[in-house]
Amino acid sequence: MRGLVLSGGHGTRLRPITYSYQKQLIPVANKPILFYAIEDIIEAGIHEIGIVVGPNKEQVMDTVLSREWDATIEFIEQDAPRGIAHAVKISQGFLKDEPFVVYLGDNILREGITRHVDDFLSSGVDASILLSHVNNPQQFGVAQLDEQGKVMRLIEKPEHPPSDLALVGIYLFRHVIFDAVHSITPSWRNELEITDAIQWLIDHGYSVKASIVDGWWKDTGKSEDILEANTLVLDDIHTDIRGTVEDAIIRGRVVVGEGTVLRDGSVVKGPAIIGRECTISNAYIGPYTSIGDGCEIVGTEVEGSVVMEGARILDVERVVDSLIGRDALVERGNSLPKGHSFKIGDNSVVRI
Structure with a gap:
């Protein structure tokens, strides 16, 4: 069996961060979102993985290849966001005739996919789609099932x-899906929709099974989703102090990474994670906060936030529920005339 992870798209709902950074690389609990998908696939016993890349492809490739994986990884370029079914279509040469899992790279699933993969392989069905109970199904693609749990309509x-x-964004297919993706036509978005391909299977008499997710699932398409996913993942961490704690x-x-120094009366209240080579001075790091590598937090309270690597937050009193990008500087100004001075990119949000 093979795995196909999608790591393309423009991430418009996460701008301005995604102007310069691929959305699947944004960290949750100091780990790129994309890595959760790769780890889930390997945990399920799949060791041949294709990653579909688009904008910022070099960034994705460099990040993935920066660590060793118990898998062979191949990158497949998609020239533009043309839909999930299109990504499957252009990956046919990699996927060959084997069954495979498609995993959207901006999803995080607490339970992983091992149970779903095992059920799919033993069931003999042509496709299986992961579904999750949600409170607001009007905002998702939704499945209608028959009494036997087979999918009738999307x-x-x-x-x-x-x-x-709701459709979670993880799908398991056999080779017949290629007949579907070659038969459907682009939607009004000019994309080949995976829902159309699955509906083609259903309409042509192929068996499509529902596989219901236990536990939480997050689609991290918006900044508030990133923060919520960060909260959910941090709920499962265990204490691991590798830095230096001086008067803190x-x-x-x-979790505190190597080379990090906590000093000058700082307080860290978990669950929280602080990366490597950080300086935390006269600061409060509150629950559900992730601080990336190489950050400096001085004279500031930070809570419920994701602070990406290299960021500095200096003497700004309190930062809550925020997503701070790489190498960003947030500081109190002391010059006259007093006031707020901003350098704000497109699609930014500032609350004062």
Whole structure:
């Protein structure tokens, strides 16, 4: 069996960060979102993985290849965002005749996919789609099932949903899916939709099974989703202090990386994670906060936030529920006339 991870797209809902950074590389609990997908696939016993890349392809490739994996990884370029089914279509040479899993690279699934892969391989069905119960099915693609749990119909963001079962963004297919992706036509978005390909399977008598997710699942398409996923992942961490604690207090489950110094009366209250080579001085790091490598936090309270590598936050009192990009500087100004001075890119949000 093979794995196909999608790491393309422009990430427009996460701008301005995604102007310069691929959305699947944004960290959750100091790990790129994309890595959660790769780890899930390997954990399921799959060791041949294709990654579909688009914008910032070199960035994705460099990040993935920066660590060793128990898998052979091949990169497949998609020239533009043309839909999930198009990504499957252009990956046919890599996937060959083997069954495979498609995993959207901006998803995080707490339970992993091992159970779903095992069920699919033993069931003999032609396709299996992961579904999750949601409170707002009107905002998702939704599946309608028959009494045996087979998928009858897929509906995109229905006004009157037939169920509360949303498509998670993880799909398992056999080779017949290529007949489907070669048969369907582009949607109004000029994309080959995976829902159309799955519906083609259903309409042509192929068996499509529902596989219901236990535990939480997050699609990290927006900044608030990143923060919520960060909260959910940090709930499972265990204390691991590898840095230096000088005149500082640590409470609860906290991870501190090598070379990091906590000093000058700083307080860290978990669950929280601080990366390597950071300086935390006269600061409060509150629950559900992730601080990336090489950050400097001085004279500031930070809580419920994701601070990416190299960022500096200096004497700005309190930062909450924020997503701070790489090498960003947030500081208090002391010059006259007093006021707020900004350098703000397109699609930014500032709350004062």
